[in-house]
Amino acid sequence: MAAFGPSTAQPAPGAPEIHAAVANEEAVLDIDGFSLWYGAARALWDISMRIPRGKVTALIGPSGCGKSTLLRSVNRLNDLIDGVRIEGDMRLNGDSIYDRAVDVIELRKRMGMVFQKSNPFPMSIYENVVYPLRIDGVTDKRVLDEVCERSLRGAAIWDEVKDRLQTSGLSLSGGQQQRLCIARAIAAEPEVLLMDEPCSALDPIATGRVEDLIADLKGSYTVLIVTHNMQQASRSSDYTAFMYLGRLVEYGPTDDIFMRPHRKETEDYVSGRFG
Amino acid sequence: MSAPDPKHPARRVRALSLFAVGEPWIWLTNAALVLCVSMIVGLVGLVLVEGASTFWPTDGVRLRLLDGSVVIGEVTRSELHAPTDVAIREQVGEAHVAQAREKIAAAGGEARRDLVRIGNYEVTGEHFRWVSDFNVAERGAPKDLVVFERVTWGRFYGTPVRFERAGVKTADGTEDAWRAFEEAHPGCRERLETRRRLERVDLGRVNHALSEARLTLRRAEIRAGGVASEADQAAWRTRTAELEAEATRIRDRIVAIDKENDGWVVIMRIADGKEVPIRVADVVRAYRPNTLDTAGRLGVLVSRWREFLLDEPREANSEGGVWPAIFGTVVMTLLMSIVVVPIGVLAALYLREYAKAGVVTSSVRIAVNNLAGVPSIVFGVFGLGFFCYTVGASIDQLLFAEKLPNPTFGTGGILWSALTLALMTLPVVIVATEEALAAVPSSMREGSYACGASKWQTIRRIVLPKALPGIMTGAILAMARGAGEVAPLMLVGAVKLAPELPVDGIFPYVHFERSFMHLGFHVYDLGFQSPNSEAAKPMVYTTTLLLILVIVTLNLAAIRIRTSLRRRYAGGQF
Ligand SMILES: Nc1ncnc2c1ncn2[C@@H]1O[C@H](COP(=O)(O)OP(=O)(O)OP(=O)(O)O)[C@@H](O)[C@H]1O
Numbered sequence: 069m070a071a072f073g074p075s076t077a078q079p080a081p082g083a084p085e086i087h088a089a090v091a092n093e094e095a096v097l098d099i100d101g102f103s104l105w106y107g108a109a110r111a112l113w114d115i116s117m118r119i120p121r122g123k124v125t126a127l128i129g130p131s132g133c134g135k136s137t138l139l140r141s142v143n144r145l146n147d148l149i150d151g152v153r154i155e156g157d158m159r160l161n162g163d164s165i166y167d168r169a170v171d172v173i174e175l176r177k178r179m180g181m182v183f184q185k186s187n188p189f190p191m192s193i194y195e196n197v198v199y200p201l202r203i204d205g206v207t208d209k210r211v212l213d214e215v216c217e218r219s220l221r222g223a224a225i226w227d228e229v230k231d232r233l234q235t236s237g238l239s240l241s242g243g244q245q246q247r248l249c250i251a252r253a254i255a256a257e258p259e260v261l262l263m264d265e266p267c268s269a270l271d272p273i274a275t276g277r278v279e280d281l282i283a284d285l286k287g288s289y290t291v292l293i294v295t296h297n298m299q300q301a302s303r304s305s306d307y308t309a310f311m312y313l314g315r316l317v318e319y320g321p322t323d324d325i326f327m328r329p330h331r332k333e334t335e336d337y338v339s340g341r342f343g
Numbered sequence: 344m345s346a347p348d349p350k351h352p353a354r355r356v357r358a359l360s361l362f363a364v365g366e367p368w369i370w371l372t373n374a375a376l377v378l379c380v381s382m383i384v385g386l387v388g389l390v391l392v393e394g395a396s397t398f399w400p401t402d403g404v405r406l407r408l409l410d411g412s413v414v415i416g417e418v419t420r421s422e423l424h425a426p427t428d429v430a431i432r433e434q435v436g437e438a439h440v441a442q443a444r445e446k447i448a449a450a451g452g453e454a455r456r457d458l459v460r461i462g463n464y465e466v467t468g469e470h471f472r473w474v475s476d477f478n479v480a481e482r483g484a485p486k487d488l489v490v491f492e493r494v495t496w497g498r499f500y501g502t503p504v505r506f507e508r509a510g511v512k513t514a515d516g517t518e519d520a521w522r523a524f525e526e527a528h529p530g531c532r533e534r535l536e537t538r539r540r541l542e543r544v545d546l547g548r549v550n551h552a553l554s555e556a557r558l559t560l561r562r563a564e565i566r567a568g569g570v571a572s573e574a575d576q577a578a579w580r581t582r583t584a585e586l587e588a589e590a591t592r593i594r595d596r597i598v599a600i601d602k603e604n605d606g607w608v609v610i611m612r613i614a615d616g617k618e619v620p621i622r623v624a625d626v627v628r629a630y631r632p633n634t635l636d637t638a639g640r641l642g643v644l645v646s647r648w649r650e651f652l653l654d655e656p657r658e659a660n661s662e663g664g665v666w667p668a669i670f671g672t673v674v675m676t677l678l679m680s681i682v683v684v685p686i687g688v689l690a691a692l693y694l695r696e697y698a699k700a701g702v703v704t705s706s707v708r709i710a711v712n713n714l715a716g717v718p719s720i721v722f723g724v725f726g727l728g729f730f731c732y733t734v735g736a737s738i739d740q741l742l743f744a745e746k747l748p749n750p751t752f753g754t755g756g757i758l759w760s761a762l763t764l765a766l767m768t769l770p771v772v773i774v775a776t777e778e779a780l781a782a783v784p785s786s787m788r789e790g791s792y793a794c795g796a797s798k799w800q801t802i803r804r805i806v807l808p809k810a811l812p813g814i815m816t817g818a819i820l821a822m823a824r825g826a827g828e829v830a831p832l833m834l835v836g837a838v839k840l841a842p843e844l845p846v847d848g849i850f851p852y853v854h855f856e857r858s859f860m861h862l863g864f865h866v867y868d869l870g871f872q873s874p875n876s877e878a879a880k881p882m883v884y885t886t887t888l889l890l891i892l893v894i895v896t897l898n899l900a901a902i903r904i905r906t907s908l909r910r911r912y913a914g915g916q917f
Pocket residue numbers: 106109111130131132133134135136137138149184
């Protein structure tokens with residue numbers, strides 16, 4: 069497969085180390101030999117991994133290794149970027165994501181996404197949160213109010229904004245904006261929650277509450293979270309995947325990845341000796 | 344602290360050079376700003392000062408010249424000059440040359456000359472006259488001097504002598520005559536106003552109905568292919584007879600009013616001692632400038648501004664008001680904005696959001712940008728050829744066949760003017776909108792797509808609201824450009840004197856086909872086409888001031904909308 073991409077100087081790809089425990093889980097998302105090019109530059113190399121249902125899976129790896137790219141491929145946000153080309157496929161509950169017949173809009177509605185950089189909309193806090201419902205045509209004020217409060221509570225920001233729901237979302241502080249975006253992502257109760265470093269702009273208390281949120285969501289939702297924070301990965305995720313230079317290196321239960329990694333690179337990275 | 348590190352010797356802090364600090368650049372930018380501001384302040388200041396002082400009533404003067412003749416009027420401006428021998432002789436006559444020379448010598452060789460507005464055009468044949476001070480034997484400001492502003496013939500200066508009512512003297516002497524005039528004036532003006540209404544509104548309606556009846560007959564003729572049926576003709580005859588009768592009734596009333604007004608006359612003595620009868624009804628405004636205190640002057644000022652803003656022009660536009668021009672400017676500008684903003688925004692939306700980037704898109708963009716550089720008169724020519732003579736003529740063929748060969752839409756009009764200017768300002772709106780759309784961060788769009796929004800939902804709910812202030816800026820610029828534009832309007836519908844406003848009480852109330860008056864065109868007309876250019880000159884400034892005020896008002900309204908939009912959607916980031 070990789071033969072189609074422009075060959076760049078890459079270390080000889082060893083097959084990824086996938087722990088047996090992952091294979092026993094029921095997968096909600098099945099990534100199957102997925103590669104991605106930005107124009108001529110290849111960002112993902114033949115990634116195959118199964119994301120277990122109802123569990124939290126963390127993606128870790130050094131900056132620029134393709135974590136965001138992989139996450140954005142799951143809800144096909146990379147479609148919007150000119151010159152992106154993919155190979156391989158992903159399946160959500162067995163249905164292809166990249167099939168021609170797929171309704172991308174329906175697909176995205178089943179997923180929520182929190183971005184690395186907060187991106188509230190130019191509207192009130194209230195409207196920001198209920199945006200996914202609005203575009204679905206929900207107008208029942210009771211439903212909207214309820215969703216708004218539940219989501220804001222879930223994102224640990226309710227107490228701060230409950231008295232000014234009608235002010236602009238852009239008037240919040242950076243960390244508040246990020247939590248607002250988290251609230252928006254969980255408003256429509258998605259099957260899969262994609263989080264790209266959701267806590268990078270948050271203080272320890274807010275981070276703790278987001279981690280609590282993730283713990284609450286576990287079970288009913290599947291969470292795929294990118295993080296640079298090893299403690300966070302080890303605390304709140306069930307499975308961890310380590311990526312390096314666009315490749316999946318090792319993927320297994322979080323405890324194993326952190327305590328008993330099979331690969332040297334993984335061990336170096338999680339122990340902070342990477343470099 | 345510690346011993347010096349040999350690898351990193353302590354560096355001495357050197358003073359930064361002047362250029363590194365950037366001081367000269369600050370001066371340069373500052374100088375540029377000062378230059379811009381002083382040019383703008385100079386222009387606006389001139390317009391403001393000249394425009395605001397136009398209506399202030401000045402003192403009346405009575406000048407007895409060396410040869411014994413008398414000049415009365417108002418001094419409008421003065422200048423110094425060094426008179427030549429010939430000029431002195433010409434002005435004062437052989438007999439007084441020596442006397443004049445003495446005066447000039449006493450003043451240090453220079454002479455002042457005043458431009459005196461002498462009015463009384465029907466007697467003097469001129470509105471203004473230069474009077475040099477060496478020619479003045481005696482200068483006075485008589486208390487009983489009266490200024491009349493009249494419906495026709497411009498100003499009148501004189502002293503009241505008697506008052507007559509239906510040919511019978513009712514008051515004698517200056518004071519009594521003036522009092523009698525002041526008593527009679529409001530009633531006469533009221534009658535004149537009634538007469539004007541009868542003529543404009545009632546008679547206008549009858550005339551309109553008459554032409555409607557004729558058009559109905561004409562339509563019937565066209566339908567029948569030549570001659571209308573007997574019934575149609577009979578209907579037309581009865582209708583016409585009815586209307587003619589009504590018109591006669593109205594005309595009779597007008598004649599009666601005229602006759603009544605003819606009976607109120609004040610006899611005035613003018614500069615050369617002659618007595619001139621003035622119909623009270625012909626006087627728009629009367630005051631005695633030399634008895635006015637500040638409050639009285641303010642009263643005249645306010646009354647003149649009122650007339651200027653709310654009335655129609657008279658005396659070839661050099662007197663009276665500019666209300667039709669204000670109305671025309673505002674309606675045309677709004678009409679233009681209503682057309683150009685939606686079209687421009689939609690076009691920019693397609694160009695930026697939907698069109699694939701490529702040669703075609705770039706060419707369209709370049710073409711649009713170049714459209715902004717086309718001289719505005721070219722748009723006027725295009726508007727005349729395309730809108731008036733092609734589109735308008737076709738509309739006439741289809742809908743107004745009975746009026747042909749008189750054009751309805753097939754000639755200049757407010758709609759075609761608005762469309763022409765819309766075309767002219769389109770690039771401004773498109774460019775501004777494109778910029779505003781491009782400035783919407785892609786992270787916001789991605790956030791919306793990630794929520795499962797379609798492209799259109801994203802544009803409508805995220806991109807447009809975020810870009811709206813920028814779009815409004817474009818609309819404001821377009822509006823300002825359009826409101827101040829004159830050249831193309833001269834071809835497609837602005838006229839010197841429009842008989843009717845584009846909006847009135849006759850069905851269908853809004854008449855897009857009508858020609859209209861425009862403040863910008865009015866300025867041009869006053870400044871370069873007026874027969875009485877001295878009197879028109881101050882009006883040029885006042886009208887310019889008004890045009891600027893109208894544009895500023897329109898812009899402020901738009902800016903207010905933009906600010907409230909900003910407040911609704913924004914708040915600083917972080
Ligand atoms: N829009 C894009 N166009 C071209 N190249 C891109 C684009 N986005 C990312 N890349 C490239 O793809 C590679 C992976 O980027 P990605 O954003 O997925 O990294 P990441 O693992 O999320 O890094 P970080 O931890 O710093 O967020 C990088 O080399 C980057 O330069």
